[in-house]
Structure formats: structure tokens, C-alpha cells
Amino acid sequence: MAIPKPTSPVESEIFDLFKENDPSGAYINGLKEYVGKIFVPSKRNLEKFSRRVDELRLKVENKSQLKVLDSLAAWYGLAEPHMVPESVLNAYFGYMIKEGIVDGHMKALTRNGIRAMQAGTMEAAGRNWPTGLRLLTLIRCDGLQEIIRTIKKETQDKQLKESLDDLSEVTRKFASIFRVKGFKNQGFDEVYKIIKKQGADLGRKGIYGQALQRLWDYSETPGELEAKGLKYLDRELPKFQRVTAKLAKKHGVPARAEEVSKVIKAKRAVKVNEIIPYLADLRKRVVKVANKRIVKVNPRYDARVMETPSYLTAIFPSGGAFFFDTFTDKPQQVFICTTDPRRDPSTAPGELLNLLVHEEYGHCVHASNSSFGYGAKPSLVDMLWSPLGGAISEGISFQREVEFQDVM
Structure with missing residues (x-):
């Protein structure tokens, strides 16, 4: 805009x-x-x-x-x-x-x-x-x-x-x-x-309770929210445990998520100094799938990928997204990826793909499409930063992860 x-x-x-x-x-x-x-x-x-x-x-x-x-x-x-x-x-x-x-x-x-x-x-x-x-x-x-x-x-x-x-x-x-x-x-x-x-x-x-309602327009009470979270865990945890046990048997390690994660990273992790080039190449391929099967990407979209600066790694232990010049003719988006081993960096190819889908085809594409009025026409007030807007963007980004898994 x-x-x-x-x-x-x-x-x-x-x-x-x-x-x-x-x-x-x-x-x-x-x-x-x-x-x-x-x-x-x-x-x-x-x-x-x-x-x-x-x-x-x-x-x-x-x-x-x-x-x-x-x-x-x-x-x-x-x-x-x-x-x-x-x-x-x-x-x-x-x-x-x-x-x-x-x-x-x-x-x-x-x-x-x-x-x-x-x-x-x-x-x-x-x-x-x-x-x-x-x-x-x-x-x-x-x-x-x-x-x-x-x-x-x-x-x-x-x-x-x-x-x-x-x-x-x-x-x-x-x-x-x-x-x-x-x-x-x-x-x-x-x-x-x-x-x-x-x-x-x-x-x-x-x-x-008030924060849920006013910050994020969330209708459930704290008790109802906790119950929903526990319901999700009851549904998802057995699946996670089965996958963990299967992978543990395959790799010959104890059936604990930490041990399975460690052995997969040891065998398949992308080297720290190669993560950003790896993502730069991966996104060229993923954007075609995302644009065809998940979310239309406006033709002027041109996000940058960069390593998370050291002064932000404690706040963004795996990655994040930033937007600037939103109120100009050339809105910009930046996808940052954390590689600092002290934090929680994504290093396995599957982790990096999931991070890319979340940050870029969730946050960055949503911001860019909104700025150009591509697919929808948000008002000026809709475009202003607020905790509610941030929560909506997060919801979209996590939904993109689910949608991409379905495509795969």
C-alpha cells in the first residue's frame, strides 16, 4: 500500500x-x-x-x-x-x-x-x-x-x-x-x-481471563483453555509416542524424544554455516508448492532470509519474521533463522522445512499479501500492529504447517 x-x-x-x-x-x-x-x-x-x-x-x-x-x-x-x-x-x-x-x-x-x-x-x-x-x-x-x-x-x-x-x-x-x-x-x-x-x-x-479476551479476542475462560490444551495433548501425545518408539527402534536408541532428536540431528543435520544457503535454495522449491496448493503468493513478494543476529537469539531461539516499510509502495519482509547452538536452532532438514513454512508462508506472505491487498482488502486499522494482529498471524502460520503436512 x-x-x-x-x-x-x-x-x-x-x-x-x-x-x-x-x-x-x-x-x-x-x-x-x-x-x-x-x-x-x-x-x-x-x-x-x-x-x-x-x-x-x-x-x-x-x-x-x-x-x-x-x-x-x-x-x-x-x-x-x-x-x-x-x-x-x-x-x-x-x-x-x-x-x-x-x-x-x-x-x-x-x-x-x-x-x-x-x-x-x-x-x-x-x-x-x-x-x-x-x-x-x-x-x-x-x-x-x-x-x-x-x-x-x-x-x-x-x-x-x-x-x-x-x-x-x-x-x-x-x-x-x-x-x-x-x-x-x-x-x-x-x-x-x-x-x-x-x-x-x-x-x-x-x-x-481478561487478557485472553482483550489482548487476543479469545472467548474461552482460562479453565476452558486449559481443558482444550489437555484435550489436544490426549489426542496427539499417543501418536507422538508411537512415532518416537518407531524411530528409536530404527536408530537403536532409547525411546525418548530427546534421544531420537539427538541421533537424527547427528546423522542428518545441516552444518551451521550452510543453513542460510540451504534455506535460500529450499524456498525456491517450496514457494511453487505453497503458491499452488496452500496460499496464493502475490507477484511482488520478495522476502529476505538472514541469520538471526546474536542480540536477538535469546528472544527468537529458532527463528522469526519482521516487517518494515509497510506503509509505503515497497513493503518488506525478513525471515530470520537462528543458528546459535546455545538456543534451539533448527538443523535437521525436516525442522528447517517446517520453520520455513511457518515463518515465510505464514507470517511473511500474510504480511506481504495484506500490504498489497492481494486476496483481501484490509483496512488501515487492520494493518496496525496489535497483540491481536500478532496472534492472528501466528494462527495462520501454525495452520500453514498443518496444511503443508497434508500436502506432503
């Missing part, structure tokens, strides 16, 4: 709300006037956002607008500490994917990133955060510190380097609020040991 033009005054007001409260996302998606800006999550700004949502809810013209507003309000209402460093980290990554390191843009972004982290520190200090939230926050702080180091290595601008040092220091102070004994961000095994010992409570029990 070109720079979007709201079709009504209400749609225009909702779009303004999005831009004011996600200015880094607005810039990354093509709105140049928001360069260098980032949302500062102060109590005052969050209350202002909440009041504005309440005003707009009284004006909505359709269910789509109401659901997006409810989803955004519920997201900001969580006010969880990991959201602060993650927003700054995502802004830096989006800028680097979009344009590389432009010193002037990075200096403005860093100044505002410092303000965001300082505001987050003020709101988080003095509270007893549960272990799960502390871990989520520390992982994102480590990622932010790593991207700061990456930018410092690449830039020659002295002023930017100094500002990045300041951001690093305020991030360190923020992270000190959430210390967890034994945490060094060394991968899943380390975190799992901590969780087994200290638990992984996120402190969401009191809001879970």
Missing part, C-alpha cells in the same frame, strides 16, 4: 494514536517524520494513552476498530518491565534492517532510548517482581546491551558512541532491579535449571 489515507475521521484518530504510542514502529514502517522517536513509558504517558483509548472506544465504527483498541489498551495496561528494553531493542533492530547505521538517526533514537529506560527504571524500582518476569527482562536487557556493542563497533561517530555508553549504563541500572541468582544468559539449560528451582511465575493470574 502507499502511504495510507484514513477513510474516516475515526480511523484517522486511531492511526494518530498508533503513531504517537509506537513512533519507532511508525518510522520503521515508512513514516519518515517519526525518525528517532520512541515511546517513553512514563506513568503520565501511559495514563494519557489509556484516556485516549477510552475516548475512541465511544466513537468506533465497527468491531475491528474496537478489537484493535482493546488489544492495544490491554497490552499497554500490562506495564510489564520486559516491554521497556524490548521496545528499545526492537527499534534499533528495525532501523538497522531498514537502513543500516545512519548516525543522525541513531543519535536521536539513542537519546530517546535513554529516556525510555530511565522512565522504566522509575516505574519498576522498589517492586517485588516474580521470577518469570525478571528472567524475561534480563534476557531483553542482555540483547539491548549486545546491539549497543554492535552499533559502537560499526560507527565512527564519537557523539553516538558516547550516547550509546550512556544508554548502556542506564540499561545496566535497569537490569540490576531484576537480578536472578545463577542467570548468565547462557541458553535454555541454564534458564530451565533456574525455573525448576525458583519457578517461572509471571504474576498474571489475576488478569489472565
Whole structure:
């Protein structure tokens, strides 16, 4: 789509709300006037956002607008500490994917990133955060510190380097609020040991039911959701156990999923330095099948495949998808694949195929088709980021996995 033009005054007001409260996302998606800006999550700004949502809810013209507003309000209402460093980290990554390191843009972004982290520190200090939230926050702080180091290595601008040092220091102070004994961000095994010992409570029990409804437009209660999940396990686990036993016998290993996975990877894994070229070749073949049998791919689709940067591997242990320039004539999508052995990288050919189907023919194709209005004509509000939109994209992506298995 070109720079979007709201079709009504209400749609225009909702779009303004999005831009004011996600200015880094607005810039990354093509709105140049928001360069260098980032949302500062102060109590005052969050209350202002909440009041504005309440005003707009009284004006909505359709269910789509109401659901997006409810989803955004519920997201900001969580006010969880990991959201602060993650927003700054995502802004830096989006800028680097979009344009590389432009010193002037990075200096403005860093100044505002410092303000965001300082505001987050003020709101988080003095509270007893549960272990799960502390871990989520520390992982994102480590990622932010790593991207700061990456930018410092690449830039020659002295002023930017100094500002990045300041951001690093305020991030360190923020992270000190959430210390967890034994945490060094060394991968899943380390975190799992901590969780087994200290638990992984996120402190969401009191809001879970409301979150399901408002964040993701989910009608079931927490109890009904749990029952559905257990029903899925009862249906799928026996099949999984039968396949595991069959493969274990074939490969001469104990009938445990971990052992079977280990032996298959040892025999068939793609070498780490060959994973991205392997995917680049595989997708040329898969797109023909996907386009013919699963989902029509618009002729202007041109996603990029890249290795997950080290500063994002803890957040995306296997892979992910990113979109930028959505509000321009040339929307872009990026499929990232994690190869870091400390995380949960896909290395067996079957795993890589499944990852490709999920991230590319789920997330990336959905984003591209929506941007061009290919097959459907989403409204401007439909195209704005929200937790609900993210959940819909995830649902589509997992459905693509099932559809591709049926084709095979």
C-alpha cells in the first residue's frame, strides 16, 4: 500500500494514536517524520494513552476498530518491565534492517532510548517482581546491551558512541532491579535449571481471563483453555509416542524424544554455516508448492532470509519474521533463522522445512499479501500492529504447517 489515507475521521484518530504510542514502529514502517522517536513509558504517558483509548472506544465504527483498541489498551495496561528494553531493542533492530547505521538517526533514537529506560527504571524500582518476569527482562536487557556493542563497533561517530555508553549504563541500572541468582544468559539449560528451582511465575493470574479476551479476542475462560490444551495433548501425545518408539527402534536408541532428536540431528543435520544457503535454495522449491496448493503468493513478494543476529537469539531461539516499510509502495519482509547452538536452532532438514513454512508462508506472505491487498482488502486499522494482529498471524502460520503436512 502507499502511504495510507484514513477513510474516516475515526480511523484517522486511531492511526494518530498508533503513531504517537509506537513512533519507532511508525518510522520503521515508512513514516519518515517519526525518525528517532520512541515511546517513553512514563506513568503520565501511559495514563494519557489509556484516556485516549477510552475516548475512541465511544466513537468506533465497527468491531475491528474496537478489537484493535482493546488489544492495544490491554497490552499497554500490562506495564510489564520486559516491554521497556524490548521496545528499545526492537527499534534499533528495525532501523538497522531498514537502513543500516545512519548516525543522525541513531543519535536521536539513542537519546530517546535513554529516556525510555530511565522512565522504566522509575516505574519498576522498589517492586517485588516474580521470577518469570525478571528472567524475561534480563534476557531483553542482555540483547539491548549486545546491539549497543554492535552499533559502537560499526560507527565512527564519537557523539553516538558516547550516547550509546550512556544508554548502556542506564540499561545496566535497569537490569540490576531484576537480578536472578545463577542467570548468565547462557541458553535454555541454564534458564530451565533456574525455573525448576525458583519457578517461572509471571504474576498474571489475576488478569489472565481478561487478557485472553482483550489482548487476543479469545472467548474461552482460562479453565476452558486449559481443558482444550489437555484435550489436544490426549489426542496427539499417543501418536507422538508411537512415532518416537518407531524411530528409536530404527536408530537403536532409547525411546525418548530427546534421544531420537539427538541421533537424527547427528546423522542428518545441516552444518551451521550452510543453513542460510540451504534455506535460500529450499524456498525456491517450496514457494511453487505453497503458491499452488496452500496460499496464493502475490507477484511482488520478495522476502529476505538472514541469520538471526546474536542480540536477538535469546528472544527468537529458532527463528522469526519482521516487517518494515509497510506503509509505503515497497513493503518488506525478513525471515530470520537462528543458528546459535546455545538456543534451539533448527538443523535437521525436516525442522528447517517446517520453520520455513511457518515463518515465510505464514507470517511473511500474510504480511506481504495484506500490504498489497492481494486476496483481501484490509483496512488501515487492520494493518496496525496489535497483540491481536500478532496472534492472528501466528494462527495462520501454525495452520500453514498443518496444511503443508497434508500436502506432503
